Amino acid sequence: MVRVRLDSWPEIGGRVAAARERAGFTQRELGDRVGLHRSAITRVELGQRQLDALELARLADALGRSVEWFLTRPPASIASHRIGLSADQNVQRLEDELERTSRDVELLTDIGVLSVATAALPAGGTTLADAEAGAIEARSLLRHGDGPLVDLQAVVESFGLLAFSLDLGPKVIDGGYVRLGSVGVALVNGAADTGRRRFTLAHELGHHLLADEYTTEFGLGTAPADREALINAFAVHFLLPRTSVIRRWKQLSQELEDPRSRLVVLAAEYRVSWTAVVSHARTLELISRNQFEPLKVQRPTPADYLEMGVRVEHELQPIALAPSYSQAAVRAYRRGIISADRAIELLRHTLVPEDLPRPHEMPIDPLAADFEDLA
Structure with missing residues (x-):
């Protein structure tokens, strides 16, 4: 996969500024660490x-980045649920981890x-309806x-879609997505509860399968918030297919009179959050409007x-790495x-080094044959 190489000093300088700010350093503090005056960092x-090669290497070391990071453009990404973020939610932490993960995927691919x-x-x-149809088609595949x-x-x-779950902290948004050619990388914030983690991953799958997220062509005439709503609809119907949920609801109705008890079972069986299962039950008209609000706040306890x-x-408990990615790292x-x-x-x-398998050893006979050829 090809990274876009930066070809101007202002672009490289912008990367330095971004890395410094994310590391929490002032220009003076960074200058002290790498042996440059504050004014030099400003320039x-x-x-x-x-920058010469040694200066760039010192900056990379001080800021915890690779030299390559400063010389290439980051991949375009989507941070899920960006619309309506509160002021204290940290998008940058997610995007940093997405960039690191996508680079690691590119390395193993290359x-x-x-x-x-x-x-x-x-x-x-x-x-x-289009979103639900997309979920049905994805299920059929x-x-x-x-x-x-x-x-x-x-x-x-x-x-x-290679999926990763990392604990990014409670003030970091749910997840994000990067497309690398035909392959996607999804990062889920593992600090969320299990139902939320699964919903976030299904949401990123919606971006991966349905949307051209880097243009305005997706959903012609729709705003970003509308696009997110469509992707959310895909995620809900992918995890909770209409026909399956209605069929299971009818079965549970013969065993459990209380709607809340049925919803508890559905939430566990389909592995979704309480909010998701109650909202979807209302959408499917399995519960009434009057039942919806009381049920929404009656979250189940472990005893339920x-x-x-x-x-x-x-x-998706963190740290969870995509299976193929983990295999590839060990294979390499x-x-x-x-x-x-x-x-x-x-x-x-x-893993720790002691957990790694023994590397493949080069057989002696082929080596001897090579030396004979050289003689």
């Missing part, structure tokens, strides 16, 4: 002073150890029927799930393409 950030199957759906839907989806991380990978004989499965180390330290870094320190 660098404005593109008025060039060295030939990571290859992911891809899929797409027609883009350009403008109505909620899975050939898993219309029941609850388990292991959503593996499910989305079958569509060419125990009483109903169902269990909440905690998917096995083949001697990357070092143990780099493999541990790619795996986000979920």
Whole structure:
């Protein structure tokens, strides 16, 4: 995959300024760390002073970035639920992690150890019905029927979407998405509860399959908030298909008289949040308008799930790395393409060096034959 190389000092200076601000340094503090005067840092950030290789290396070390990071343009990304953010929600932390993760995916792809199957759906839907139709078509491609989806991380990978869950903190938004050619990278904030994490990942799948998110062509005539609403509709119907939920509701109605008890079972079986299952039940007219508001605030406790004989499965607990990505990182180390330290870094320190397998060893006979050829 090709990165866009920056070709002007003002652009590189902008990257320096962004990295400094994200690291929380003033220009004077950064200058002290790398042996430059504050005014020199100011001129660098404005593109008025060039950097030599050693200075750039010192800046990279001080700011915790690779030299390559300063010389290339970041991939375009979507931060989910950007519309209506509160002032204290941190978008930048998410975008930093997305950029790092996408670069790691590109590395493993470029060295030939990571290859992911891809899929797409027609883009350009403008109505909620279009979003539901897209969810139905995506389900049909899975050939898993219309029941609850388990292991959503593996499910989305079958569509060419590599999913990662990292704990980004409570004030960081839900998730984000980057497209790398035909492959997508989704990052979910693992600080959210399990139902929210799954919904966020289904939302990113909607971006991956349905929308040309970098143009205004998606949903002609729709605003960003409308596009997000359409993607949300896709996510809801992907996780909670209409026919399946209605069928299961009818079955539960024969066993449980209380609508809340039925909703508790549905939330656990379809692995969605309480808000999602109650809202969807209202959309499908399984509960009345008068029932909706009281039910929405009656969130189930762990005892409620125990009483109903169902269990909440905690998917996408951080740190969760895309399965193909993890395999590729180990494969690259096995083949001697990357070092143990780099493999541990790619795996986000979920392993220690002692956990890594032995690298493949070059057989003696082929080496001897090579020396004979040279003689």
